[in-house]
Every structure is written in structure tokens, then in C-alpha cells.
Amino acid sequence: xxxxxxxxxxxxxxxxxxxxxxxxxxxxxxxxxxxxxxxxxxxxxxxxxxxxxxxxxxxxxxxxxxxxxxxxxxxxxxxxxxxxxxxxxxxxxxxxxxxxxxxxxxxxxxxxxxxxxxxxxxxxxxxxxxxxxxxxxxxxxxxxxxxxxxxxxxxxxxxxxxxxxxxxxxxxxxxxxxxxxxxxxxxxxxxxxxxxxxxxxxxxxxxxxxxxxxxxxxxxxxxxxxxxxxxxxxxxxxxxxxxxxxxxxxxxxxxxxxxxxxxxxxxxxxxxxxxxxxxxxxxxxxxxxxxxxxxxxxxxxxxxxxxxxxxxxxxxxxxxxxxxxxxxxxxxxxxxxxxxxxxxxxxxxxxxxxxxxxxxxxxxxxxxxxxxxxxxxxxxxxxxxxxxxxxxxxxxxxxxxxxxxxxxxxxxxxxxxxxxxxxxxxxxxxxxxxxxxxxxxxxxxxxxxxxxxxxxxxxxxxxxxxxxxxxxxxxxxxxxxxxxxxxxxxxxxxxxxxxxxxxxxxxxxxxxxxxxxxxxxxxxxxxxxxxxxxxxxxxxxxxxxxxxxxxxxxxxxxxxxxxxxxxxxxxxxxxxxxxxxxxxxxxxxxxxxxxxxxxxxxxxxxxxxxxxxxxxxxxxxxxxxxxxxxxxxxxxxxxxxxxxxxxxxxxxxxxxxxxxxxxxxx
Numbered sequence: 001x002x003x004x005x006x007x008x009x010x011x012x013x014x015x016x017x018x019x020x021x022x023x024x025x026x027x028x029x030x031x032x033x034x035x036x037x038x039x040x041x042x043x044x045x046x047x048x049x050x051x052x053x054x055x056x057x058x059x060x061x062x063x064x065x066x067x068x069x070x071x072x073x074x075x076x077x078x079x080x081x082x083x084x085x086x087x088x089x090x091x092x093x094x095x096x097x098x099x100x101x102x103x104x105x106x107x108x109x110x111x112x113x114x115x116x117x118x119x120x121x122x123x124x125x126x127x128x129x130x131x132x133x134x135x136x137x138x139x140x141x142x143x144x145x146x147x148x149x150x151x152x153x154x155x156x157x158x159x160x161x162x163x164x165x166x167x168x169x170x171x172x173x174x175x176x177x178x179x180x181x182x183x184x185x186x187x188x189x190x191x192x193x194x195x196x197x198x199x200x201x202x203x204x205x206x207x208x209x210x211x212x213x214x215x216x217x218x219x220x221x222x223x224x225x226x227x228x229x230x231x232x233x234x235x236x237x238x239x240x241x242x243x244x245x246x247x248x249x250x251x252x253x254x255x256x257x258x259x260x261x262x263x264x265x266x267x268x269x270x271x272x273x274x275x276x277x278x279x280x281x282x283x284x285x286x287x288x289x290x291x292x293x294x295x296x297x298x299x300x301x302x303x304x305x306x307x308x309x310x311x312x313x314x315x316x317x318x319x320x321x322x323x324x325x326x327x328x329x330x331x332x333x334x335x336x337x338x339x340x341x342x343x344x345x346x347x348x349x350x351x352x353x354x355x356x357x358x359x360x361x362x363x364x365x366x367x368x369x370x371x372x373x374x375x376x377x378x379x380x381x382x383x384x385x386x387x388x389x390x391x392x393x394x395x396x397x398x399x400x401x402x403x404x405x406x407x408x409x410x411x412x413x414x415x416x417x418x419x420x421x422x423x424x425x426x427x428x429x430x431x432x433x434x435x436x437x438x439x440x441x442x443x444x445x446x447x448x449x450x451x452x453x454x455x456x457x458x459x460x461x462x463x464x465x466x467x468x469x470x471x472x473x474x475x476x477x478x479x480x481x482x483x484x485x486x487x488x489x490x491x492x493x494x495x496x497x498x499x500x501x502x503x504x505x506x507x508x509x510x511x512x513x514x515x516x517x518x519x520x521x522x523x524x525x526x527x528x529x530x531x532x533x534x535x536x537x538x539x540x541x542x543x544x545x546x547x548x549x550x551x552x553x554x555x556x557x558x559x560x561x562x563x564x565x566x567x568x569x570x571x572x573x574x575x576x577x578x579x580x581x582x583x584x585x586x587x588x589x590x591x592x593x594x595x596x597x598x599x600x601x602x603x604x605x606x607x608x609x610x611x612x613x614x615x616x617x618x619x620x621x622x623x624x625x626x627x628x629x630x631x632x633x634x635x636x637x638x639x640x641x642x643x644x645x646x647x648x649x650x651x652x653x654x655x656x657x658x659x660x661x662x663x664x665x666x
Contacts, residue, residue: 033063033076033077033078034075034076034077034078035077035078035079035080036077036078036079037079038079038080038081038085038089040079041062041064041077041078041079042088042089042092044064044066044077045064045092045093045095045096046092046095046096048067048096048097049066049067050064050065050066050067050096050098051065051066051067051068051074051098051099051100052064052065052098052099052100052102053065053093053096053098053102054102055089055090055093055102059080060080060081060082060083060086061078061079061080061081062078062079062080062081062089062093063076063077063078064076064077064078064079065100067099160218160219161212161215161216161218161219162216162219162220163176163177163216163220165212165216165345166209166212166213166216166345167334167338167341167342167344167345167370168209168334168335168338168339168341168342168370169208169209169213169331169334169338170338171329172202172213172329172330172331173213173216175200175327175329176200176213176216176217176329177220179197179200179217179221179304179306180217180220180221182194182196182197182302183221183223183257183259183302183304184221184222186257186302196302196304197304197326197327198294198295198304198305198323198324198325198326199294199304199305199306199307199324199325199326199327200304200305200306200307200325200326200327200328200329201265201306201307201308201309201312201315201320201325201327201328201329202214202306202307202308202309202329202331203308203309203310203311203312203328203329203330203331204310204330204331204332205310205332205333205369206310206369206371207369207370207371207372208331208332208333208334208369208370208371209331209369209370209371210308210309210331211263211308212370213331214227214261214263214306214308217259217261217306218259218261221259223257223258223259224252224255224258224259225258225259225261226248226251226252226258226259226260226261227261227263228248228260228261228262228263229262229263229264229267230262230263230264230265230266230267230268230269231264231267231268232244233245233267233268233286234267234268234283234286241268241283241285241286241289242285242286242288242289244286245286245289245290245293246289246293248260249293249303252303253303256302256303257302257303258302258303258304259303259304259305259306260303260304260305260306261305261306261307261308262305262306262307262308263307263308264308264309264310265307265308265309265315266309266310266311266314266315268283268286268287268290269287269290269307269309269315269316269319270283270287270314270315270316271314271315271316271317272284272287272316287316287319290319291316291318291319291324294319294323294324295323295324305325307325312328333367333368333369334368334369334370335465336359336362336363336366336464336465337362339361339362339365339368339373340358340359340362342370342373342374343358343361343362343373343377344358346373346374346377346378347377350377350381350392351390351391351392352391352392353391353392353393353394355393355394356392356393356394356397361376361397361401363461363463364398364401364444364461365401366461366462366465366466368404372404375400375404376397376400376401376404377392377397377400379399379400379403379404380392380396380397380399380400381396383396383399383400384396402445402447402451405459406451406452406454406457407451407452407453407454408451408452409449409450409451410449410450410451410452415450415455419455420448420589421585421589422488422492422496422498423448423455423456423498424448424456424584424585424588424589425487425488425491425492425581425585426456426484426485426487426488426496426498426499427446427447427448427456427457427458427484427588428446428487428581428584428585428588429483429484429485429486429487429488429570429574429581430446430458430480430481430483430484430487430502431443431446431458431483431584431599431603432483432487432573432574432577432580432581432584432603432606433479433480433482433483433486433569433570433573433574434458434460434476434480434483435599435603435606436573436574436577436606436607436608436609437476437479437480437569437573437608437609438472438476438608438609438611439470439472439473439475439476440460440473440476440477440480441460441461441462441463442460442461442463442596442600443458443459443460443596443599443603444459444460444461444595444596444599445458445459445593445594445595445596445599446458446459446584446588446593446594446599447588447592447593447594448588448589448592448593449592449593455498460480471513471517471519471615472612474509474513474517474519475562475565475566475569475612477506477509478506478509478510478562478563478565478566479566479569479570479573479609480570481502481503481505481506481509481566482499482502482503482506482563482566482567482570483570483574484498484499484502485499485502485503485567486567486570486571486574487574487581489571490571490574490575490578491581506563506566507559507563510558510559510562510563510566511555511559513562514528514555514558514559514562515527515528515529515555516528518617520558520562521615521616521617521618521619522554522557522558522619523551523554523555523558524617524618525617528545528546528547528551528555529545529546529547530546569609572609573606573607573608573609576607577606577607580602580603580605580606583602584602587602
């Protein structure tokens with residue numbers, strides 16, 4: 001603790017006041033008598049060594065003045081006694097030979113003691129109010145400032161973020177550009193009867209750049225920008241959140257045109273009544289005040305509220321209606337072009353080698369958000385600096401992607417030769433099953449190096465962005481998910497627990513095909529189960545079964561049938577391509593990591609799985625006579641560059657949907 005801050009506070013004054021009071025009480029109560037034992041006092045009375053005695057009633061004390069050789073008063077002593085000995089003490093005093101006699105005294109309260117006992121509480125309360133008043137007038141404690149808004153005002157002198165610093169969110173930038181234009185030139189819009197949007201809600205997965213977009217609006221608009229978190233409104237004191245909302249909007253109206261940005265608004269805008277026991281009264285009062293302030297705007301006030309959240313589904317409907325949040329802008333993970341532009345933005349100022357192609361990096365990172373891509377380039381820069389290199393090359397970028405996707409490389413985990421052989425065949429089975437299917441994405445990487453929580457993994461990534469998936473593609477995913485388990489059964493006849501994660505993923509896909517996607521002929525195109533559930537029980541307890549036991553048994557049978565069919569298909573292709581599997585396992589044992597080119601060379605002669613029979617949505621429905629429309633083939637795969645597992649890596653645990661890792665066995 002800083003000593004200067006300590007001495008500026010009230011603690012030293014309180015300690016000093018306590019010391020003064022203690023000294024004063026000691027002085028007032030000082031009597032000058034020496035205390036002795038009761039037995040000693042009775043002996044002095046019996047031996048005739050006492051001149052005078054005084055019995056103080058109530059205190060159970062006897063003051064004695066002893067004889068002196070010269071006849072003057074001698075020493076002054078006193079002793080105490082208990083109630084049971086009171087008669088003996090009185091008798092001893094009566095029988096004693098006292099030259100100056102004895103006296104009985106009833107103690108009277110001291111005027112100074114009474115005055116001090118009255119003044120101390122008054123002084124203490126006055127000192128407390130004095131310190132509180134000092135805090136209200138600008139002291140360091142700010143005791144009475146908890147009802148004021150904690151929003152940060154972004155000044156013109158602060159570093160600006162513009163729309164040029166944001167990539168991969170063109171639609172959101174276009175919508176926010178209109179907000180900026182309205183704040184700068186409101187007359188142009190008001191001339192045609194346009195009304196300013198009162199609120200803009202940015203929603204999307206974490207890391208997609210919602211807060212960055214708000215900062216860009218602040219930098220572009222050139223108006224006062226108040227930034228606050230949703231959790232800053234809620235306090236332990238009832239009514240504080242509503243008071244802060246009022247204060248925030250009052251400040252914004254006084255400095256209009258202005259922008260208010262509330263990050264993580266779901267902390268205060270959650271659905272009212274959504275909680276066991278009736279909800280949170282303080283949060284609901286804050287939300288009510290926020291609703292009133294947003295709906296109470298004047299059309300010409302020119303104050304806009306921008307909010308960001310990852311969970312728009314739990315926000316109160318009154319907050320999302322037109323007139324409050326007029327616009328709801330989704331900020332999703334970027335597509336291929338967006339990822340390339342994000343990499344270019346974050347690559348500014350970083351020494352990239354001439355051989356680095358950011359489009360290749362963008363193709364290798366499907367599903368990555370802007371934060372993930374920034375982390376990839378930062379990890380690549382750290383790896384380059386750690387290896388004492390000057391340029392960020394493809395090896396560093398490839399290792400950084402693996403680090404973000406699958407976790408750090410576990411160099412300290414040394415596997416035995418038998419376990420390493422099992423892992424090689426397991427990952428080879430995944431890769432071979434994926435290559436033998438007709439609707440899977442290409443296999444881009446296989447490794448048996450332990451990374452994160454996996455002993456190895458197979459990377460199967462799409463060449464282009466996908467927004468939907470067909471039934472044939474899902475069946476292929478089931479087949480190559482079971483490929484690792486099937487390879488262990490064919491080669492070793494003794495499967496391990498390393499396929500637990502594969503079985504879990506395959507079961508989840510199969511159950512979604514039956515209950516959500518309507519891809520089971522025996523169940524039909526029926527949605528089974530309520531995903532929203534009861535809002536009072538939370539999101540983890542939200543799934544409710546709304547179908548009978550017979551349907552549940554049919555669902556389990558259909559899921560099992562899909563898994564068994566995938567198992568048989570993987571068994572068929574791996575058995576037919578056994579020589580390729582042995583070659584792939586041998587290459588993995590030798591090189592530990594295989595890249596796209598090496599994998600393509602090994603899989604050049606793979607026998608594909610025959611086409612499956614045409615599927616119909618009902619057993620009683622005949623096959624259509626019209627042939628299906630041919631879908632254009634995907635582009636040729638781009639060489640993702642050299643893969644080298646020799647660079648030290650870090651600690652990310654994220655995993656791409658296209659990776660089938662083999663978890664560490666129990």
C-alpha cells in the first residue's frame with residue numbers, strides 16, 4: 001500500500017484521536033493509590049498499621065492510609081473484595097485501631113468523564129460526515145459518486161480507429177457509414193422525412209470485431225463517443241443502475257450529436273423474469289430505465305445508442321423492437337475474401353517473406369474470426385522472433401495455425417513405439433476414409449505429433465466457404481470419423497480408447513440428421529425436441545423431449561443404423577486400400593507430419609467408395625424420374641505450403657470443425 005495515500009486518508013486521524021482519548025481517561029482516573037491483595041489489606045488492619053480507612057460502596061474497594069514513623073500520613077494503598085467478603089471487611093475495619101478513623105463513601109460520577117462520554121460519539125459522527133463531504137467535493141474517495149455514470153468519453157486527441165482498419169465486415173460498415181453520415185449531415189435526411197435510428201445492435205460470435213466497429217464509428221463520426229460496459233450499470237445498491245443510465249443519457253443529450261456504446265449489453269438487457277426466484281430486481285430496474293431513455297428520445301436529439309452482444313437470443317423483446325434498436329446488424333465470421341483482407345490489415349508492419357501468400361493462409365483458416373486471424377499472425381511473429389529469424393515465413397504461419405487450431409505441440413510427451421504405431425494407423429484411417437469418399441473436403445495435413453490434448457490429428461478443410469451441407473456430405477463425415485476406429489480394428493484387432501472423441505462427434509452428427517435435419521426416412525421431416533426449453537432453467541437445461549417413447553426408440557435405432565452404415569463404409573474402403581494405409585502409416589512413422597502434396601501423392605490410386613443408392617424421404621415414396629442437376633466441381637486445391645512441426649508452439653486450445661484429433665488415451 002502507498003504510504004502517501006494511507007496518510008491522506010482518515011485512518012491516521014482516527015488512531016490519533018483514540019490515543020488522545022486513552023491518555024485523557026488515564027489521567028482522569030488516576031488516584032495515586034497502590035493496589036495490594038485483599039489478604040494483605042486485612043493483615044494491615046489487624047496489625048494496627050493503618051491510620052485511616054475509607055470503604056467505597058459500589059466499587060467494592062477499600063482505601064487505606066498507613067502509619068508513618070514521624071506521625072504523618074504514610075503510604076496510600078487500596079484493595080478490592082468480593083460481595084461474599086463484605087461483612088468480614090467491615091468487621092476488620094471496625095475492630096482496627098484507626099487513629100484517624102474510617103469513612104464510608106458513595107462514588108459520584110465525574111463531570112469530566114460524563115462530558116467526555118457524551119462528546120466522543122458526537123465527535124466521531126461529525127468526523128465521519130466531514131470525510132464523506134470531502135469526498136463529495138472532489139476528494140479521492142468519491143464516496144457519493146456511485147450513482148454517476150462510469151462511461152468513458154473518447155476525445156478527439158485519443159488514437160483513432162477508422163473504417164480502413166476494419167476488414168471482413170463490409171455490410172456492417174455500410175450500415176454504420178449511414179449512421180455516421182446522419183450525424184454529420186442530419187438536414188439531408190430530415191429533408192426527405194427520414195428519422196434517425198435510435199439504436200443499432202451489433203451481434204455475432206466472439207472475436208468478429210463488434211467492439212472494433214464501434215471504435216471505428218467513434219473515429220469516423222467526430223462526435224462525442226461515450227463507451228461503457230453493460231456490467232458497469234449493475235451494483236449491489238438498488239437503484240444505482242437506473243441512476244447511472246439517467247446520468248449517461250443526460251450527458252449525451254447535453255453534448256448532442258453524440259454516440260453511446262454499450263458493450264456486452266446482455267449483462268443488463270437480459271429477458272425480464274428469466275431467473276429462478278423471479279429474476280434480479282436491480283437489473284430489471286436498470287433495463288426499465290434504459291427502455292424509457294431510448295424511447296424518450298426527441299427526433300432531433302441526434303443521440304444514437306450502439307450496443308454489442310454475443311447472445312441476442314436472450315435480450316428482452318421490448319429492447320429489440322423498432323423505435324429502440326431499429327437496426328440489428330449481424331457480424332459473422334468472415335468469408336475467404338474477408339479473411340484475406342483481415343490478414344492484410346493485421347500484417348501491416350510485420351516483415352512477411354516474399355513467399356508468403358495471404359490468400360493461401362486465408363484458405364487454410366475457414367471459420368476463423370478476426371481475433372483468430374490476428375492471433376495467428378501474432379503467434380507467427382512470436383515464433384519467428386523465438387527462432388532468431390528476421391522474416392515471417394510459411395513455416396511459422398503454418399505452425400501458428402496449428403497452434404491456434406489444435407493447441408501447443410507437446411514435445412515432452414514421448415510415446416512408446418507401439419502407441420506411436422497405433423496413432424499412425426488411426427490417423428491414416430481417418431485420412432484414407434476421407435480420401436475414399438466422394439463428397440468430402442481434401443485432406444491437407446496429417447500428423448502424429450502430440451499437440452494440445454490430442455496424440456495426433458487429421459486436417460480436412462474445405463477449399464471454399466460453405467453455408468450448408470448435404471446429406472451425402474454428412475454421411476461422408478460419419479464415414480471418415482469412424483475411419484480411425486476401423487483402422488485399429490483391421491490392423492490390430494484390438495481398438496483403443498483414442499476413438500472416443502470421434503464416436504462422440506459421429507453420434508452428434510447422426511442424431512442431428514435424424515432429429516433436426518429430417519434426413520431419416522423412418523422419422524420423416526419432423527423436428528424432434530425443443531431447443532429453446534424453459535428460460536428459467538438456463539441454456540444448459542434448455543432441451544426438452546416432446547415426443548413419445550416409441551419415437552425415442554426409433555430415433556435411437558436410426559442413429560445406430562447411420563453409425564453402423566458409416567462403420568461398414570469405412571471398413572470397406574480401408575480394407576480395399578490396405579496397401580495404401582500401410583504406406584501412409586510408414587510415412588507418418590518416418591516423417592511424423594505430412595503436408596498436402598505428400599498426401600496427394602500417396603492417395604493418387606485410392607479406390608473410391610461406390611455411389612450410394614438414391615435416397616428418398618419416405619420408404620413408400622417412389623424414386624423421381626427426373627435426373628438430378630449436376631453441381632459444379634470445386635476449384636483445384638491450392639498448395640498450402642510447407643508444413644514443418646519443428647517450430648516450438650504455444651498454448652491455444654481451439655479446434656476447427658475439419659479436424660479429427662485422436663485424444664490422449666486414458
